Amino acid sequence: MTLATQRILIIGGGFSGMSAAIDLRRRGAQVDLVELDAGWRNYGAGISLGGATLRAFRQLGILDAFLAQGHAADGVRLCLPHGPQVAELPTPRIAGADVPGGGAILRPVLARILADATRASGADIRLGCTFTRFTQDADGVDVEFTDGQRRRYDLVIGADGLYSKVREALLPQAPKPVYSGQAVWRAVLPRLPEIDAATMWMGPRIKPGVNPVSQSEMYLFVTEPRPTNDFVDPASFVDRLRGLLDGFSAPTLQSIRAQLGEHSQIVFRPLEGLLVPRPWSQGRIVLIGDTVHATTPHLASGACIGMEDALVLSEELARGADGVPAALAAFEARRWERCRMVVENSSRLGEIEIEGGDKEEHARIMRSSLMALAEPI
Template sequence: MSAINTALVIGGGAAGTAAAILLVEQGVDVELVEIAPDVVALGSGITLQGNALRVLRRLGVWESVRRLGHEFSTVGLRAPDGTLLAEITDARTGGPDLPAAVGMYRPDLARVLTGRADELGVRLRFATRCSALDQDADGVGVRFDDGSTGRYDLVVGADGVRSATRRMLGIDLEPEPTGMGIWRVFAPRPVSVTRTDLCYGGPAHIAGYCPTGPDALYAYLVEDAQDRTGLAPGEKLAVVRDLAWHYRGPWDEIRSNLTDPASINYTWFETHLLDGPWHRGRVVLIGDAVHVCPPTLAQGAALALEDAAVLAELLGAAERVDEELWSAFTARRLERARAVVNGSVQLGQWLLDGEEGDVPGLMAEVARVVGEPA
């Protein structure tokens, strides 16, 4: 049972599809609307830490994720010349029966989650935008851009960093750049790449890569944030290859495979955190709509999935949607998200400032926090 009978989820990313899956499993009639015309996911690859895998197992998709992705439980640290400086056993934040991390192609994860939602009976509507919310004590009336309307016991806004739902609620929260930009590229995986390796130093703040399946990886190079919008695809490829030229070891093989301009994605690191309750009445925000952190600790997707799991758990145990439920949700999520966001930003700031901060200590503390079940 659940405190609600009907729910609208706005946004078809990881947070939204996870919330839809878990609510429909409780017998809730769930509708999910997504502004994109089909299942999409920007970027090339994603690193799913153990605490994300714990939720994916709860969603019933772990075996699919395992089959499509590449699991590993150590991280390498390399010098720019390719020398392996250290091999670190990564924290298994999802528990001892799950790997420390899985690298995966982002569109594959999106398809797996959406497929699971569809299989369980979530009503999926693509190319649909929520244009207005009108709520009272008992529910939320919603108008969509195609002229249709609906009424729901709960609306979940999981529509990303520039959430339209957040703006409709009148919440003043916008992402701020942290000063870094990241080049991501999807490429064939050399057989020598079996885990994430990171290099701090050289012309990039971070040069790293993550295997995403049997034959693929995503590589990334982090620089000072620059306006790269005017570059043509071929020029972007040239910039990436030039940066990658300064790194050796597995990068030599990776660089030789960087030939497709369409595989390159460039974004700035951004951050925000809604410091306070994530709901207004019967509308609640989760995922990037309320917390965004640079990917320096690879915890963005994990936080989003945890939001969905905790929300569904509390709704399933409650008799009504009231302040007691929302207080419990805030208590379970806000400080945990703050620890991850602050840690992710701090690690990047040390790199920007050229400071030798306690990176291992920071990473261990965040791993300790997220290693506890959400």
């Protein structure tokens, strides 16, 4: 059976699910995508992206749209709390000599770019719909849906995120997401003239940074230790975020602090992680993205490894002369170590920040991780 003759269901319309739909359609598969949110919305402020993500964008055919609507630049500037730059983290041009080594974009804008490409691919998209149950045999998977339909597929891909219902049904003993003891604040602000690349200020335990997301906007991100995952009243967001910047006298940060207000689209997110041990599949059902390897944002690679999952899965299915189960085994073998590295190294970076720990270890993990991410997938 060739990929062009296969019927594939993707459950979940996030970044990894949309990427899978785009690439599988490019290779000729018949693809259905169901997404529970009838509005196909994506919440959040900005998202920072490394060169490996831009490489994935190029393969998906959305790189030009990203460059037009987001922002790309080389290097990450590291500064002291009072302002002086002390280092610059290099970002290799992984996506090609003509493409900067990193960048950022507003998360809803990236979601719209991917959604447009998914629609253009010819995938059958059903919004406000998800599965209710599935049963499988050696030849396929029968799926029942919330809209009353029942369809049969050669493969089902679970891409429904951190709190995945597919994972719960397929692997009920899988670990649950774990709170990291750290949270991140994000806000969208008018771009300052001096901010033309990602810039971070290295406080003892609180780490602010900014990244341009377009020609006119930038987003602020601030990580802080929070021993318990308590509710934070949105009415307090502005004052709390301003307070986190009180200990930083850097003029740029103080200018940003003064701009913060109710208009700043402030988002607060407790950071959680998840790494599901292999296998990530059973029979003809496979899990990808945050469903099996959700990471904290310290390496700016969570979206990246989910999109890479989609591309590698599509590639292995296309070459899978030995059938779907063999292709899924090859997919997992290629993905496990890279995804484990991102999840575990990101977690360790967070631990060092929470503890106010060894900055040399922090820098060493960052360097080795970025070098590993530059490798082919």
